[in-house]
Amino acid sequence: MNGDGAVAGPTAERDGGVAHGPGAEDRTGVPAVEMHGISKRFGDVVAVDEVDLEIGDGEFFALLGPSGCGKTTTLRMIAGLDIPSEGRLAIFGEEVASWPPDRRPVNTVFQAYALFPHMTVAQNIAFGLQMRGIRGAEADRQVAEATALVRLEGMEQRRPSQLSGGQQQRVALARALVNHPKVLLLDEPLGALDLKLRQEMQTELKALQREVGITFIFVTHDQEEALAMSDRVGVMSEGRLLQVGTPAQVYEHPANRFVADFIGRTNLLEGVVESSTTLRLHAGAVVAAETDLAAGTPAALSVRPEQVRLHGRGETPQGAPCLDGVIGDATYLGHAFVYTVSIGGSGDGATTITVRAETGSAALAVGEPVSASWLPATTTVVAD
Amino acid sequence: MPWLRRVKPEAAQQTAARPDEPAPAAAPQTPAELDTQRRARRTGTLIATPGALYLLIFFMVPLGLITVYSFATRTSTGRTSLSGWNLDSYERIADDVILGIIARSAWLAFLTTVLCLIVAYPFAYYLATRPPRLRARLLVLVMIPFWTNGLVRVFAIRFLLGSNGPASALSEAMGFGTFRILFTPTAVVLGMVYGFLTFMVLPLYVALERMDWRLVEAARDLYASGAKAFWRVTVPLTRSGIVAGCVLVFVPSFGSYVVPEILGGAKTLLIGSYVARQFQAARNWPLGASLSVLIIVAMLVAVAVNQRNSANAERTGAGAP
Numbered sequence: 001m002n003g004d005g006a007v008a009g010p011t012a013e014r015d016g017g018v019a020h021g022p023g024a025e026d027r028t029g030v031p032a033v034e035m036h037g038i039s040k041r042f043g044d045v046v047a048v049d050e051v052d053l054e055i056g057d058g059e060f061f062a063l064l065g066p067s068g069c070g071k072t073t074t075l076r077m078i079a080g081l082d083i084p085s086e087g088r089l090a091i092f093g094e095e096v097a098s099w100p101p102d103r104r105p106v107n108t109v110f111q112a113y114a115l116f117p118h119m120t121v122a123q124n125i126a127f128g129l130q131m132r133g134i135r136g137a138e139a140d141r142q143v144a145e146a147t148a149l150v151r152l153e154g155m156e157q158r159r160p161s162q163l164s165g166g167q168q169q170r171v172a173l174a175r176a177l178v179n180h181p182k183v184l185l186l187d188e189p190l191g192a193l194d195l196k197l198r199q200e201m202q203t204e205l206k207a208l209q210r211e212v213g214i215t216f217i218f219v220t221h222d223q224e225e226a227l228a229m230s231d232r233v234g235v236m237s238e239g240r241l242l243q244v245g246t247p248a249q250v251y252e253h254p255a256n257r258f259v260a261d262f263i264g265r266t267n268l269l270e271g272v273v274e275s276s277t278t279l280r281l282h283a284g285a286v287v288a289a290e291t292d293l294a295a296g297t298p299a300a301l302s303v304r305p306e307q308v309r310l311h312g313r314g315e316t317p318q319g320a321p322c323l324d325g326v327i328g329d330a331t332y333l334g335h336a337f338v339y340t341v342s343i344g345g346s347g348d349g350a351t352t353i354t355v356r357a358e359t360g361s362a363a364l365a366v367g368e369p370v371s372a373s374w375l376p377a378t379t380t381v382v383a384d
Numbered sequence: 385m386p387w388l389r390r391v392k393p394e395a396a397q398q399t400a401a402r403p404d405e406p407a408p409a410a411a412p413q414t415p416a417e418l419d420t421q422r423r424a425r426r427t428g429t430l431i432a433t434p435g436a437l438y439l440l441i442f443f444m445v446p447l448g449l450i451t452v453y454s455f456a457t458r459t460s461t462g463r464t465s466l467s468g469w470n471l472d473s474y475e476r477i478a479d480d481v482i483l484g485i486i487a488r489s490a491w492l493a494f495l496t497t498v499l500c501l502i503v504a505y506p507f508a509y510y511l512a513t514r515p516p517r518l519r520a521r522l523l524v525l526v527m528i529p530f531w532t533n534g535l536v537r538v539f540a541i542r543f544l545l546g547s548n549g550p551a552s553a554l555s556e557a558m559g560f561g562t563f564r565i566l567f568t569p570t571a572v573v574l575g576m577v578y579g580f581l582t583f584m585v586l587p588l589y590v591a592l593e594r595m596d597w598r599l600v601e602a603a604r605d606l607y608a609s610g611a612k613a614f615w616r617v618t619v620p621l622t623r624s625g626i627v628a629g630c631v632l633v634f635v636p637s638f639g640s641y642v643v644p645e646i647l648g649g650a651k652t653l654l655i656g657s658y659v660a661r662q663f664q665a666a667r668n669w670p671l672g673a674s675l676s677v678l679i680i681v682a683m684l685v686a687v688a689v690n691q692r693n694s695a696n697a698e699r700t701g702a703g704a705p
Contacts, residue, residue, distance in 0.1 A: 081601050101604040114602040118620045127616075128606035175606065 030093045032057045032183050032215040033078055038087035040073050047073040049239035050087070055183075055217060055232075057092075060209050062218045062226035065236035066262070071219045072111075074236070075185050078217065080104045092182055102131070107176035111187040113168050115160035121171050122147070122156040128179040146178035149208070166197050173208070183215045190225065202229055223263050227251065235259050251304075257382045260302040267308070267353045268300040268382070269323075279381055283343050283351055287321035291381035299383040305356035307378040310339065310370045322373035327364050328352060335359060341372050447680075454673035462667035473670035477678065482658070489655040492569055493637035496576040497584075500633045501626065503577065504584035508625075511585075512592035519593075526585055534579065538646045541575050542566065545647070567649030575643040583632035591625025592618075624694045631690040635683045655679065 033055040040048040048070040055061045063071040076082040077089060080101035089097040096104055107128065116124050125146055129139045147153055150170035160168055169189060176184055189205070190198045206229055209216045220226050226233050227247040234244045235258075243255035254260035261268065271281040279289040279301055293299055316322040329340040339355040353372050364370065413421075455469045476482065511522050529537060543549050545566045552563035565571050595618065603613035619626070641656035648654065655675065662672030 079605055081605065100610075101601070102607045102609055106605075108602070108605045110598060110602055110605075112598070114596070114598040116599060116602070116617060118623075127603070127608075131603075131607035131609075131612060179606070 030057065031055060031090075032059065032092060033217065034088075034090040034093075035074075036088040038074070038077060038084045038089055040070070040077060040082060041085045046239050048077070048084075051236075051239075051241045053234060053241060053244065055215060058213055058215055060206070060216045060218065060229060060231045062220060062230035062233045063236060064220055064223055064226040064233050064262075067221055069236040070239040071221075071236050072187055075108070075187055075217060075219050078104075078183070079106055079108045079185050081108075105182040106185055107179050107181040108185040108187065109169075109172045109176050109189045111189070112192055113160075113172040115168055115171055115175070117160055120157050120159060121152060121163070124160065124171055125174045125178050127175065132179070142178055146174040149177060149211075150174045165193050166201065169193065169201065177208075177212060177214070181214060183217060186216060186218045188219055188221070190220070190222075198225075205229065227263070233263075235262065237262070252378070253380050254302060254382055257300055257302075257384050260300075260380065260382045265305055265354065267303045267305065269303060269351065269353070270298070270300050273297045273299050273381065281323070283323055285321065285323055288376040289321075289379055289381045290376070293381060293383055297383055299381050302380045302382050303353070303374050304378065305338070305354045307374050308353060308355040308372050309374065310341070310355055310357065310364065310372055313369050313371055316371045316373040320373040321376060322371045323353065324369070324371050325353065327366050327368045327370060330364060330366055332359075332363070337363060339364060341370060343372075450673045450676050452673075453669050454677050456670045456673075458668050458670050464669040473668075473674040474678075476671055477675060482675075485653055485655050485658050488569075488652070489638055492573055492576070492652075492654065493634050493640075495573050496580065496637040497630050497634045499573065499577045500581050500584040501630065504581055504588055504629065505626075508585050508588035508592050511589050512595070523589070526582055529578075530582060535642060535646075538575055538579070538643055541571075541578060542646055545571055545574070566647065567652075569648070569652045571647040572644045572652055572654070575647040576637045576640055579640075579643055580633045580636055583636070584629040587625045587628035587632065588622065589625075591622035591628075595621055627690055627693045631686050635686055638682070639679050 031054045033053070035051050035053040038048060038051045038053075039046065051070075051074060053074075063074060065071045073082055077084050077097075078091070080096070080099055080103070084097050087097070088095065091104060091106065116127065119127070122143055125143045126139055129135075129142060134142070143156075147156060150173050152167065152170050152174060155163065155167065155171075160171065163171065169192075172189070186205075190201050193201060202225060205216075218226070218230060227250075230247065232244060233247055233250050235242045235250060235255075237258050243250055243259050245253075250259060251263050254263060254266075257268065260266050269281050269283060271279045271283075271287075273291055273293045273295050274280045274286060275295055276292070277288060277290060278286050279291065279299065280286045281301065287301065289301055291299065311322075313324060323341075323343050325341040325343040327339055328342040331338045336359055337357045339357065341353045341355055343351045343353060355372060452466075453464060454473060455471070457465045457468045457470060457472070459465050477486075511519055511526075514522065544551055545563070546552065547562055547564065547566065549563075551565075555561065555563040565574075599617050599621065600613050603617045604610070608616060639656050640654065641660055644652055644654040644657055648657075659672045659675050659679075662668045662675070666672075
């Protein structure tokens with residue numbers, strides 16, 4: 001054990017204070033998309049349940065959730081491909097809930113792209129222009145511009161089937177952006193790409209959004225993608241919108257158990273709220289934790305793996321909440337260690353804490369007794 | 385030799401640049417593998433034999449006979465002399481009367497095809513957009529007429545359209561007077577549409593059922609109205625079904641014999657009936673045979689067009705170089 005007791009721990013506060021403000025570049029003041037009490041039912045199935053949402057002009061917004069959570073249906077309602085069963089939907093102040101898709105100033109990049117197989121790349125891109133009566137030299141100019149924007153020059157006469165997945169994705173983007181939509185909807189646009197290409201396209205999409213300045217609404221089930229790309233994230237589950245906030249807000253202060261668990265990895269330490277500042281964990285300890293929940297409510301403390309520090313037994317800093325345990329498993333990841341700490345206690349109290357520690361500190365051996373501690377400010381009390 | 389060293393890596397690169405080239409043909413095979421292959425081939429031949437024999441005896445041989453007869457001579461007594469081969473009967477086809485019959489047959493077959501397409505497309509569209517279980521039931525409804533004797537169905541139409549039939553009674557009751565449609569080209573077209581509609585519905589249904597409806601959504605999203613999305617996306621993407629249906633209806637309509645015989649009048653002589661007449665009453669086998677050959681050649685051309693079309697559809701569709 002090191003003299004100061006801290007054998008491993010996060011190096012610095014990973015503060016999310018530099019988050020992009022929501023709708024930071026609100027240019028008109030009118031939200032790009034406004035939803036009030038939007039619901040969609042298919043027969044008995046409630047796909048989207050009373051969603052209220054405002055998305056600012058120029059924002060890169062991610063709708064995040066597991067498959068079947070209603071995120072795609074929400075997007076389709078904005079596009080006009082599904083009509084809401086209930087609620088109000090406005091795009092730049094105009095009530096569009098019952099408008100057909102061809103009247104809405106939005107375009108979609110579909111999952112799997114839905115490129116027209118019987119048309120060339122250029123014809124695909126020109127389709128929207130043609131439908132709006134833009135033809136001839138003006139159409140050619142705009143198609144060339146969009147082709148250049150997504151760097152597809154030289155591919156104009158190819159068919160979609162002759163393109164790679166990444167190229168098809170660019171065609172889909174160009175086909176939508178050539179129309180200068182007020183809002184661009186993207187339905188899992190990176191889902192069909194392999195990992196490396198996906199990461200490239202993440203960067204590219206972000207740059208593209210800055211370049212064109214259009215509001216992007218992006219549907220994904222990949223939380224890393226959502227955090228990495230968007231200004232704000234809306235987390236959905238079972239048709240409900242659970243939390244909307246910047247990636248940092250959502251990650252650091254999840255609104256409930258689902259969000260805490262879905263976004264990133266976390267330790268959920270079960271317990272009962274004791275007061276507005278304390279939580280009694282089943283593992284035994286009473287720990288400091290701010291909460292609005294009423295005393296007696298079953299809740300869990302969400303502690304991120306990288307916020308946990310491991311110390312020798314009895315060497316925890318004064319006042320910091322801590323739990324004693326034993327290293328149950330250690331995994332070396334190159335840039336970090338991941339430890340699983342078995343917390344003692346019997347029955348309900350037995351649990352494990354996952355700890356992520358930077359490499360560079362001494363490795364801990366399996367079976368070593370440790371104390372796990374954290375700063376109360378880095379944790380969140382979550383209920384169902 | 386320095387250049388040799390330079391050449392060698394290049395050659396190696398060439399082979400390495402084509403790793404996806406199929407190799408199995410050149411791959412060495414063990415005797416066991418070869419044996420299995422040979423046995424599989426033998427089994428295949430065995431299975432195909434009965435069908436092949438049947439086609440040979442009852443299809444290829446008559447077809448050959450027809451072709452032979454088309455070059456034969458008709459004697460003054462109406463017998464066919466298998467000597468003195470000539471092209472006389474083919475030359476007779478250029479006769480105005482016969483050309484007129486061919487033109488009329490083609491025209492009625494064309495009308496039948498267009499009507500079938502107009503009737504079948506919306507129906508196939510409806511079918512293909514129903515939930516799968518309902519689809520299966522509706523498809524059975526389409527097939528039911530097929531389980532009834534074709535001749536009986538044509539006579540049923542004759543009764544329906546006849547001057548004493550229900551159609552006529554209805555028109556009289558509504559004050560339009562007697563219904564005179566039987567024994568006209570209209571009746572023939574109606575009968576053929578009824579008879580061949582299924583041939584149009586099925587390929588259209590298959591094409592529409594395979595349609596990726598997300599493409600229609602994409603078109604709608606790109607400012608196409610419902611109608612425009614239909615003409616610009618749905619129709620082109622179901623083109624192979626449209627062409628297949630048209631060929632399948634046009635071919636039998638053109639050579640149709642039963643329907644025009646029963647529903648058509650003396651004025652609506654079509655090529656099918658005319659050919660039959662050459663073999664029966666007119667006893668001019670060479671002429672009947674050469675007309676048959678001509679029809680077959682025309683149909684083969686149509687089928688070839690259809691096949692090229694579906695090959696094209698495949699190229700522009702999913703699979704591609």
